[in-house]
Amino acid sequence: MGGLRPPGAPGSPLPEVIDELWERRAELTPADAQARAAVVSAVDAIDAGQARVAYVDPGTDEVVVDERAKRAILLAFRVLPMARSQVGDFRYEDRVPLKTRLDGVRVLPGAIARWGSFIAPGTVLMPSFVNIGAYVDEGTMVDTWATVGSGAQIGKNVHLSGGVGIGGVLEPPNAVPVVVEDEAMVGSRCMVVGGARVRRGATLGAGAILTPTTHVIDVETGAELPRGEAPPWSVCVGGTRPRAFPGGEFGLPCLLVLKRLPEGSRHDKSALNAILRDHGVDA
């Protein structure tokens, strides 16, 4: 999850004017040309990968959020006018244009990426949706009907399988974006939302749900692990845990850690997906 923020860099690479505009956001409109120019330039830096909404600090392993980058994105919705764009005969009417910086990215018809998302060369976009502020790093596959929410941070060589839903930070507003670290494999139709974190090399079984408060249980030991995180180099599936309520005992969803993988190794089924991807097949 290195990204282009120099490790340990203090503050935001974006200019302070964004904070000033944020303070008077209520009065801004698309007619304010100066504000619009400043916001467009900031979001364009995010689009180019020169700034990002969040990154993992390699020293502390903490997710560092650039509030200014989030503000720039929210301000874009205030200062950009509605505009029409077109793909073939199909028309869009929106404030945020489609992304045009897609060098080195394989993009299939039906894929949508909004300006202000960063998509590194060597990624594959099947018919999927990548929202503003999202960061998708090299070698990652965004499979069919996967959605990458605003500000979500996806690492290198990740597989977001068919129909995966990665939540965003804008709607509803969340403090910390979802982070999926390098080499992770997120199985079909998983939902990872609200600042949950999939650690390096983790495999999430199809249909797993991970929110910041999801209980994570190691089935070997029964230990409760940090909530809202799929541990590194693990294989996890959605499960249930018993929970007592006044009306009786019911099962609530949880994430079960089924296996631990040797660091650097891939689960054999996700290795198969990698082979299929190398040959351009939608796994």
Ligand SMILES: CC(C)(COP(=O)(O)OP(=O)(O)OC[C@H]1O[C@@H](n2cnc3c(N)ncnc32)[C@H](O)[C@@H]1OP(=O)(O)O)[C@@H](O)C(=O)NCCC(=O)NCCS
């Ligand atoms: C989680 C997964 C990686 C486990 O694979 P595995 O290591 O071979 O493990 P198994 O299939 O032997 O499953 C182990 C147990 O977990 C259960 N299980 C497997 N996948 C599950 C899932 N997604 N959710 C809940 N339980 C699951 C199995 O029923 C099995 O239970 P059992 O031991 O009582 O029989 C795999 O099942 C999976 O979901 N892969 C993702 C597939 C996918 O989405 N591909 C992308 C296509 S675009």
